[in-house]
Amino acid sequence: xxxxxxxxxxxxxxxxxxxxxxxxxxxxxxxxxxxxxxxxxxxxxxxxxxxxxxxxxxxxxxxxxxxxxxxxxxxxxxxxxxxxxxxxxxxxxxxxxxxxxxxxxxxxxxxxxxxxxxxxxxxxxxxxxxxxxxxxxxxxxxxxxxxxxxxxxxxxxxxxxxxxxxxxxxxxxxxxxxxxxxxxxxxxxxxxxxxxxxxxxxxxxxxxxxxxxxxxxxxxxxxxxxxxxxxxxxxxxxxxxxxxxxxxxxxxxxxxxxxxxxxxxxxxxxxxxxxxxxxxxxxxxxxxxxxxxxxxxxxxxxxxxxxxxxxxxxxxxxxxxxxxxxxxxxxxxxxxxxxxxxxxxxxxxxxxxxxxxxxxxxxxxxxxxxxxxxxxxxxxxxxxxxxxxxxxxxx
Amino acid sequence: xxxxxxxxxxxxxxxxxxxxxxxxxxxxxxxxxxxxxxxxxxxxxxxxxxxxxxxxxxxxxxxxxxxxxxxxxxxxxxxxxxxxxxxxxxxxxxxxxxxxxxxxxxxxxxxxxxxxxxxxxxxxxxxxxxxxxxxxxxxxxxxxxxxxxxxxxxxxxxxxxxxxxxxxxxxxxxxxxxxxxxxxxxxxxxxxxxxxxxxxxxxxxxxxxxxxxxxxxxxxxxxxxxxxxxxxxxxxxxxxxxxxxxxxxxxxxxxxxxxxxxxxxxxxxxxxxxxxxxxxxxxxxx
Numbered sequence: 001x002x003x004x005x006x007x008x009x010x011x012x013x014x015x016x017x018x019x020x021x022x023x024x025x026x027x028x029x030x031x032x033x034x035x036x037x038x039x040x041x042x043x044x045x046x047x048x049x050x051x052x053x054x055x056x057x058x059x060x061x062x063x064x065x066x067x068x069x070x071x072x073x074x075x076x077x078x079x080x081x082x083x084x085x086x087x088x089x090x091x092x093x094x095x096x097x098x099x100x101x102x103x104x105x106x107x108x109x110x111x112x113x114x115x116x117x118x119x120x121x122x123x124x125x126x127x128x129x130x131x132x133x134x135x136x137x138x139x140x141x142x143x144x145x146x147x148x149x150x151x152x153x154x155x156x157x158x159x160x161x162x163x164x165x166x167x168x169x170x171x172x173x174x175x176x177x178x179x180x181x182x183x184x185x186x187x188x189x190x191x192x193x194x195x196x197x198x199x200x201x202x203x204x205x206x207x208x209x210x211x212x213x214x215x216x217x218x219x220x221x222x223x224x225x226x227x228x229x230x231x232x233x234x235x236x237x238x239x240x241x242x243x244x245x246x247x248x249x250x251x252x253x254x255x256x257x258x259x260x261x262x263x264x265x266x267x268x269x270x271x272x273x274x275x276x277x278x279x280x281x282x283x284x285x286x287x288x289x290x291x292x293x294x295x296x297x298x299x300x301x302x303x304x305x306x307x308x309x310x311x312x313x314x315x316x317x318x319x320x321x322x323x324x325x326x327x328x329x330x331x332x333x334x335x336x337x338x339x340x341x342x343x344x345x346x347x348x349x350x351x352x353x354x355x356x357x358x359x360x361x362x363x364x365x366x367x368x369x370x371x372x373x374x375x376x377x378x379x380x381x382x383x384x385x386x387x388x389x390x391x392x393x394x395x
Numbered sequence: 396x397x398x399x400x401x402x403x404x405x406x407x408x409x410x411x412x413x414x415x416x417x418x419x420x421x422x423x424x425x426x427x428x429x430x431x432x433x434x435x436x437x438x439x440x441x442x443x444x445x446x447x448x449x450x451x452x453x454x455x456x457x458x459x460x461x462x463x464x465x466x467x468x469x470x471x472x473x474x475x476x477x478x479x480x481x482x483x484x485x486x487x488x489x490x491x492x493x494x495x496x497x498x499x500x501x502x503x504x505x506x507x508x509x510x511x512x513x514x515x516x517x518x519x520x521x522x523x524x525x526x527x528x529x530x531x532x533x534x535x536x537x538x539x540x541x542x543x544x545x546x547x548x549x550x551x552x553x554x555x556x557x558x559x560x561x562x563x564x565x566x567x568x569x570x571x572x573x574x575x576x577x578x579x580x581x582x583x584x585x586x587x588x589x590x591x592x593x594x595x596x597x598x599x600x601x602x603x604x605x606x607x608x609x610x611x612x613x614x615x616x617x618x619x620x621x622x623x624x625x626x627x628x629x630x631x632x633x634x635x636x637x638x639x640x641x642x643x644x645x646x647x648x649x650x651x652x653x654x655x656x657x658x659x660x661x662x663x664x665x666x667x668x669x670x671x672x673x674x675x676x677x678x679x680x681x
Contacts, residue, residue, distance in 0.1 A: 016499055016526045018456045020551035175455055180576035279500045292475045293504035294452040
């Protein structure tokens with residue numbers, strides 16, 4: 001099973017970080033492996049997932065959306081119903097407890113849409129940790145509500161003005177800060193990205209999505225789904241729902257990348273479809289870059305997918321062919337957002353709307369007795385301002 | 396003689412004279428190709444080795460000053476091939492060992508073997524790759540070795556049990572990172588620095604240099620008690636930024652004055668390592 005002892009998923013992953021962080025990563029890996037096998041720790045994680053975040057989240061049959069698509073039955077895995085409104089809290093509960101178990105009093109996090117920042121600030125408040133969140137200046141503008149929520153929760157939000165002023169540079173600055181404060185600070189990475197052991201740890205903390213889905217679909221349908229669809233930026237919600245199904249080769253796994261204005265333009269975030277092999281944020285992966293390895297800016301209407309790289313395990317699943325990755329444009333995502341809201345009364349996050357957009361297309365091509373699960377990774381309240389801007393008053 | 400041997404010999408000969416060597420860092424093509432070549436050639440008069448930074452979009456180990464230097468160079472059209480041309484142009488004028496300081500992603504794109512070959516052809520002598528730790532370095536180390544180039548490892552205050560195996564395998568020199576954090580000028584060094592550098596020296600058969608946070612002659616004098624070389628980056632790149640700003644505001648005279656001051660500043664840093672000169676007139680702004 002991946003990763004191997006060097007933190008590799010096939011040729012991807014590893015630890016490409018400054019030497020100053022290497023001992024901390026070695027210690028983190030040892031702590032994580034010890035606590036993974038520690039019943040007390042696992043019970044704590046399970047306790048907070050259930051009693052604090054409200055898990056298990058429902059697997060909801062979207063009947064009107066299914067009727068609209070006219071094909072496979074569409075189930076929604078309702079990660080939007082988690083406390084704080086997205087799947088991100090699954091990971092921050094796990095890593096927050098890891099920080100506490102290893103004696104760290106301060107945590108830092110990067111955030112794009114602000115969902116991971118809010119989830120980190122929330123868990124920091126819950127566990128009595130001091131929290132600093134790095135967020136691109138451009139994203140702070142797009143996601144002003146989440147900035148306010150983080151500050152209400154007692155976190156400091158650092159405005160990142162380097163580079164593209166979005167998630168990529170927020171991650172750079174979080175890593176730079178961590179290098180300086182590595183001795184007393186725990187870095188809660190928000191996706192299945194970064195140096196080993198992060199992609200493995202975040203996947204393990206998010207796999208609860210897939211484990212529940214498996215139990216729930218077996219109870220409802222008596223069989224596994226034909227396809228699972230999830231949006232991918234860094235790829236944590238997708239990895240979480242895919243992982244328990246990796247060996248079930250009859251289950252088609254589809255990641256939906258943000259295509260922005262279209263993959264034929266230069267304004268998109270389709271890292272796998274348009275990127276090449278290289279190193280970003282400490283891992284060998286696939287990213288958007290020019291021929292000399294300068295990282296290219298990504299674009300997406302959703303701040304959470306606006307990222308030029310992707311987690312190394314996705315790069316591996318893409319290369320091996322176990323999962324496929326398809327694009328959905330800004331416009332398709334906005335349409336899907338409206339569609340789900342009007343057919344089911346559920347306002348999805350713009351990130352998750354990318355998955356809905358492709359799921360509707362895919363369901364239409366599948367027979368009516370087929371079963372498709374979409375990971376509805378977050379709710380859209382944070383996006384109402386962006387959606388309003390995009391609609392330009394046409395409501 | 397070129398490559399790892401040239402670096403080791405340049406540093407070793409100074410050590411035998413009881414001197415602490417001066418290793419300046421500049422970003423290739425900052426603020427433009429010609430000025431950058433001229434600056435490196437002038438610094439070669441007082442430097443034992445020069446680090447040539449290959450500008451990169453996402454320099455994780457660098458603070459704001461060097462990030463800005465990289466942006467200036469990239470805005471001026473610098474690229475990895477142009478950086479190699481710059482090394483070639485410098486090599487035509489001076490014999491000082493030149494080390495390419497680059498992040499790993501441009502190396503991956505260009506190819507480990509292809510870049511080692513190209514750097515060697517251009518007259519470069521080694522690599523420093525701050526986001527390529529020992530565990531991931533085998534492929535580049537092998538390619539560099541094949542061309543006689545040094546892959547210079549970094550060690551940090553947090554390296555602890557890693558020191559011995561990394562220092563033992565080092566070629567060129569060992570780069571000791573003086574403080575936790577990214578590159579940038581600092582007022583004081585960690586209390587644990589001396590013990591750390593001494594542990595590295597004990598394990599290493601090549602010279603030991605200290606960098607990150609060094610900017611003042613008295614810091615060089617302090618380090619000369621236990622380091623073979625000092626590396627100065629941000630303080631130089633900040634001055635080059637001031638030169639660029641003066642030029643772009645059309646003040647050629649101010650730019651010329653700042654350039655002369657940069658050379659004097661570097662001569663003072665180098666002098667502090669050889670036991671000559673005082674701080675008079677060159678005391679850093681705090």
